[in-house]
Amino acid sequence: MNSPASTFETALIEYGTFMVAGVTAPASEQSVFSDWWQELYKKLEQGENGTAKLAAVEKLQRVGVIMPDADDAGATYTAGFIVPGGIKDVVALGLTGVMVPAAMYATVLVQGAVLAGETPHHIKEGFEHLHTEFLPSKRLVPTGVHLEVYGPGEMTSKNYRMYLWTATTSA
Known part of the structure; x- marks a missing residue:
């Protein structure tokens, strides 16, 4: 979490x-x-x-x-x-x-394990933060294109770090 x-x-x-x-x-x-x-x-x-x-x-x-x-x-x-x-x-x-597509992307760094057969809650929380906090504060809205950008390292580690990207446009 x-x-x-x-x-x-x-x-x-x-x-x-x-x-x-x-x-x-x-x-x-x-x-x-x-x-x-x-x-x-x-x-x-x-x-x-x-x-x-x-x-x-x-x-x-x-x-x-x-x-x-x-x-x-x-x-x-x-x-x-x-x-x-x-x-x-x-x-x-x-x-x-x-x-x-090329776009302005809102990004957030998240940390947590990515395990087979499970929905990683930190990914859901990261996207939720972008959509409910960060984008409204910047007067941006998502276009519907979202990326999970995986970092190096062992994905099953609780310390695994990755970025989430959401393509945006002006509100």
Whole structure:
């Protein structure tokens, strides 16, 4: 559990468009996103180049991407990696490509374990802080694009740190 909201480290950053290679599926508030990560690694391991694919993503930035679906009736979640080579890297890895739009992002640093089969409460609390405290204080509103930007280290550690990003626009 995080400390009181007043201790959240928040910032605004501008970030350009980027491509994520991963696995994508419809998502809801009840979704357990760790299942997507298990599916991603399972997919990478398949086939004759599985070891090479796993080695190729080892140094890439891991991100979870929540985006409105095409008709804005729901959302999708993508567990994946930012790929510098764009679509050619997506194809080489045999994954789905998602283009994340350039935006002004509100960010917050959160700490806590990310465990398979569990919803990490610190992630929910971090996004809640951005949406109920930070964005209103800056007169910004979320666009519907949200990122989990995973840091280095052991994700199952209670001291694991990562950033949450929410794309914003002026209110």
